[in-house]
Amino acid sequence: MKSKILVYLSAMVMLAFTEANSQTNMFLSNPEALKVFQGDYNPSHYRPLTVIDQPDSVRMGIIRGVDQSEQIRLLTKLETFHNRNSGSDTLSLSTGIGACRTWILSCFDQVSKNSNNRLVTGYLEFDADICSKGHHKNPFALLPGMDTSNHEILVIEGHFDTRNEGRCDTVGYTPGIDDNGSGTVLVMELARVMSKYSFRHTILFTTPTGEDEGLFGAKAWAEFLSSKGVKIRTVLNNDIVGGIYCGKTSSPPSCPYCGHVDSTHVRVFSYSSGNNPYANSAHKQLARYMKYVQEELINPHISAPLIINIMLGEDRTGRGGDHTPFRQKGYTAVRIISANEHGNGTGKAPDRNHTTMDVLGKDINADGILDSLFVNPGYLARNTILNGVVAGLLASAPEKISSTMEVKSDGVVVHLPEGYVNADRIIIGVRKQNSNSLEFDTIFKVNRADKFLVRLSIGQKNYISIAPLREGAPGLFSDEYEIILSDIDPEKTHRQP
Numbered sequence: 001m002k003s004k005i006l007v008y009l010s011a012m013v014m015l016a017f018t019e020a021n022s023q024t025n026m027f028l029s030n031p032e033a034l035k036v037f038q039g040d041y042n043p044s045h046y047r048p049l050t051v052i053d054q055p056d057s058v059r060m061g062i063i064r065g066v067d068q069s070e071q072i073r074l075l076t077k078l079e080t081f082h083n084r085n086s087g088s089d090t091l092s093l094s095t096g097i098g099a100c101r102t103w104i105l106s107c108f109d110q111v112s113k114n115s116n117n118r119l120v121t122g123y124l125e126f127d128a129d130i131c132s133k134g135h136h137k138n139p140f141a142l143l144p145g146m147d148t149s150n151h152e153i154l155v156i157e158g159h160f161d162t163r164n165e166g167r168c169d170t171v172g173y174t175p176g177i178d179d180n181g182s183g184t185v186l187v188m189e190l191a192r193v194m195s196k197y198s199f200r201h202t203i204l205f206t207t208p209t210g211e212d213e214g215l216f217g218a219k220a221w222a223e224f225l226s227s228k229g230v231k232i233r234t235v236l237n238n239d240i241v242g243g244i245y246c247g248k249t250s251s252p253p254s255c256p257y258c259g260h261v262d263s264t265h266v267r268v269f270s271y272s273s274g275n276n277p278y279a280n281s282a283h284k285q286l287a288r289y290m291k292y293v294q295e296e297l298i299n300p301h302i303s304a305p306l307i308i309n310i311m312l313g314e315d316r317t318g319r320g321g322d323h324t325p326f327r328q329k330g331y332t333a334v335r336i337i338s339a340n341e342h343g344n345g346t347g348k349a350p351d352r353n354h355t356t357m358d359v360l361g362k363d364i365n366a367d368g369i370l371d372s373l374f375v376n377p378g379y380l381a382r383n384t385i386l387n388g389v390v391a392g393l394l395a396s397a398p399e400k401i402s403s404t405m406e407v408k409s410d411g412v413v414v415h416l417p418e419g420y421v422n423a424d425r426i427i428i429g430v431r432k433q434n435s436n437s438l439e440f441d442t443i444f445k446v447n448r449a450d451k452f453l454v455r456l457s458i459g460q461k462n463y464i465s466i467a468p469l470r471e472g473a474p475g476l477f478s479d480e481y482e483i484i485l486s487d488i489d490p491e492k493t494h495r496q497p
């Protein structure tokens with residue numbers, strides 16, 4: 001009993017220690033990056049030889065450009081670093097987190113060279129005590145936007161560190177292929193594919209460190225960017241995005257039974273505030289936007305469709321991820337994760353998550369070639385396309401619209417701001433509370449007009465939001481208006497939650 005109390009106390013002390021001594025001494029290894037983050041640069045310095053910026057062309061370019069074999073090549077290389085724990089070796093040139101981050105940065109540099117030096121690359125460095133190492137680095141590549149009048153950036157991230165059964169096992173074999181080599185190569189591949197195109201807004205591609213030891217790298221980013229006044233439109237956090245097999249211990253809400261296979265769904269987790277989880281949050285609105293984009297603008301163009309499950313919570317029960325530090329700083333952020341997860345992170349065999357078994361696949365006949373891949377290349381590629389298209393469209397789309405809604409007896413009249421011309425068309429999303437659905441029940445488009453009527457049925461609670469559509473690029477949906485139509489006093493039945 002006594003020893004149990006001691007263990008508990010030391011865990012509490014450790015928690016307090018890591019909280020009190022979180023990220024300090026944060027800086028960018030490349031000073032040019034801060035100017036890009038703050039919009040203080042000349043866009044012509046980052047122009048490609050051939051400008052492709054029309055949203056439809058960019059979207060189709062991303063859909064066709066993501067290369068499965070390139071992602072598998074990157075994953076094969078990631079496996080060779082042996083252990084990517086944040087406390088692992090930083091001196092070796094071939095193994096440990098030091099060699100791995102050097103390699104990721106060199107890949108970003110190579111991509112930049114191949115695209116007329118358009119990327120600004122480097123590390124966000126910071127001090128924190130993680131598994132006995134004090135100094136850490138998040139590799140990144142920035143693709144500067146072509147329009148500096150609005151400085152909102154887009155973030156695509158996936159942590160590159162790994163953990164084994166032991167939180168601070170810094171030497172044992174820890175391949176970390178699904179968790180989170182998959183998210184790492186998703187980010188790396190999008191830096192390659194998207195650097196061929198031009199966007200209005202700046203896009204940050206980054207692979208934070210220290211996720212599995214306490215979200216350290218993402219906390220450093222969120223703190224650093226908010227301290228510099230950097231505005232972020234959205235954060236897409238990718239963590240475990242390649243596996244399709246359900247493990248024995250997968251954290252709920254997850255897959256149905258051990259061995260179940262699902263390569264057609266992906267989960268998007270996001271925070272929503274208040275007692276009513278179905279109510280409005282910018283994060284949930286981003287998840288709904290992603291579902292809309294996937295179904296309307298991606299699925300018709302790929303051979304196997306991907307279906308987004310909008311999840312109720314911010315993450316799986318009792319689990320967390322790198323989107324949360326951004327959300328805590330007021331940024332709009334979601335986590336993207338496979339429908340089926342191979343384990344609950346406690347490193348219990350036969351599940352692979354956080355064990356030596358989180359490898360790329362199995363060589364059944366020992367001929368040196370993997371016969372069965374644990375990361376499904378097509379599934380990973382489709383999750384990569386989802387990220388690229390969503391971030392790409394948002395990087396060219398207009399800002400959210402702040403409209404007013406006037407309740408009538410048969411619906412609401414939406415009034416756009418006076419003189420509004422930022423969109424060609426307006427997308428309207430309607431959710432009916434009675435269906436308890438997290439998704440829009442109805443989405444439709446109207447031509448831009450100063451005001452337009454949305455018809456609703458009486459007696460039902462409706463949530464309505466609108467999004468701008470300009471030159472094929474839809475913007476984010478506004479906050480939702482809660483509207484109940486009744487013939488008693490329509491003036492008092494609508495509010496913006």
Ligand SMILES: [Zn+2]
Pocket residue numbers: 159179180211212239240
């Ligand atoms: Zn992870």
